[in-house]
Amino acid sequence: MTSESPSLEKAAADRCCTVVSKEWRKHGVRVERIPQKHRGDHLRITFAPFRTRPAGQLLVLGHYDTVYSSGTLTKMPFRISGGKAYGPGIFDMKAGIVQALFALQALLRAKLRQQKQIVFLWTSDEEIGSESSRKLLETEARRSEAVFVLEPSFGPHGLVKTARKGVGQAELIVQGRASHAGLAPEEGINAVHELAAQLTRIEKWNDTRRGISINADIVEGGTRVNVIAERARAVLDLRALRISDMHSVESRLHALRPVHKGAKLKITGGFDRPPLERKNCAALFARAKSLAKQMNLSLGQCTAGGGSDGNFTGALGIPTLDGMGAVGDGAHSDHEYVLINTMPGRAALLAALLATC
Numbered sequence: 066m067t068s069e070s071p072s073l074e075k076a077a078a079d080r081c082c083t084v085v086s087k088e089w090r091k092h093g094v095r096v097e098r099i100p101q102k103h104r105g106d107h108l109r110i111t112f113a114p115f116r117t118r119p120a121g122q123l124l125v126l127g128h129y130d131t132v133y134s135s136g137t138l139t140k141m142p143f144r145i146s147g148g149k150a151y152g153p154g155i156f157d158m159k160a161g162i163v164q165a166l167f168a169l170q171a172l173l174r175a176k177l178r179q180q181k182q183i184v185f186l187w188t189s190d191e192e193i194g195s196e197s198s199r200k201l202l203e204t205e206a207r208r209s210e211a212v213f214v215l216e217p218s219f220g221p222h223g224l225v226k227t228a229r230k231g232v233g234q235a236e237l238i239v240q241g242r243a244s245h246a247g248l249a250p251e252e253g254i255n256a257v258h259e260l261a262a263q264l265t266r267i268e269k270w271n272d273t274r275r276g277i278s279i280n281a282d283i284v285e286g287g288t289r290v291n292v293i294a295e296r297a298r299a300v301l302d303l304r305a306l307r308i309s310d311m312h313s314v315e316s317r318l319h320a321l322r323p324v325h326k327g328a329k330l331k332i333t334g335g336f337d338r339p340p341l342e343r344k345n346c347a348a349l350f351a352r353a354k355s356l357a358k359q360m361n362l363s364l365g366q367c368t369a370g371g372g373s374d375g376n377f378t379g380a381l382g383i384p385t386l387d388g389m390g391a392v393g394d395g396a397h398s399d400h401e402y403v404l405i406n407t408m409p410g411r412a413a414l415l416a417a418l419l420a421t422c
């Protein structure tokens with residue numbers, strides 16, 4: 066069954082939500098559909114221990130929305146070839162949802178005396194910043210002792226993501242004063258020159274070793290060649306690996322003062338997703354690695370430059386292991402795929418973690 070689920074198309078996303086919920090309902094777990102006005106509905110699935118009061122909660126987190134608009138399937142159909150399954154959103158992260166479903170089945174079949182309640186949360190707007198799901202996922206994370214994020218892993222060996230950069234954007238607007246560039250240059254305040262001076266300053270804050278990057282990726286300013294530019298703006302991409310660096314980048318941005326007399330600066334924005342710091346999940350990763358070893362799997366870790374909903378749960382101080390999903394490549398591209406033969410092992414590892422955490 067194929068079902069497209071672009072973040073921005075509610076009707077299509079809702080259809081996919083129905084497909085997912087049907088599969089989970091088959092297993093006797095509580096499936097709640099949380100209606101949304103503008104985005105696809107979110108799904109909360111609860112697997113409660115049999116006949117006992119749950120001793121805590123574990124959260125399995127993911128999203129079913131994709132970056133591909135409706136109709137992509139005609140150009141990029143689901144297909145299996147050479148041990149790989151291709152399709153839009155398969156790696157990021159529909160295969161992760163499938164793996165979690167098999168993990169649930171494994172837990173049901175093993176008939177373990179499950180101590181903790183397990184909540185699976187599948188949201189519909191991760192790819193566009195999680196505006197409609199953030200509160201919900203933070204609430205569930207606060208109730209949980211650990212969060213497993215079924216986002217794609219990294220590389221052919223399926224590294225989990227034990228650190229993720231925080232991501233944000235800011236806009237820097239410069240207000241100068243227009244004047245004739247030939248007749249009265251002294252009366253003008255050049256906003257483009259001011260912006261250039263500020264960007265030269267900001268560029269020096271980049272620190273690859275610490276994982277701080279600030280990039281002016283959109284700039285515009287001025288109107289005509291003989292008019293001193295009155296206005297200029299830059300949109301900055303912000304990334305940091307540490308929460309303290311995130312705060313210092315934000316405060317430095319807001320502390321910027323004009324270089325040219327009379328120019329005015331306006332700075333808005335900041336980090337949307339805080340960094341997921343490695344120390345947050347060191348213990349959880351160690352446990353995952355040792356379980357993997359018992360299953361004859363090797364498990365490595367890496368740092369991701371992009372953010373996910375794991376950044377939100379990690380920032381609350383809840384141990385969060387991200388990149389627990391599929392092994393593959395090509396997220397957000399026309400050759401997105403997963404390696405099929407890795408899926409059972411990944412599902413088994415998740416089941417083992419859920420059974421023992």
Ligand SMILES: [Zn+2]
Pocket residue numbers: 128157158191216217373
């Ligand atoms: Zn994703």
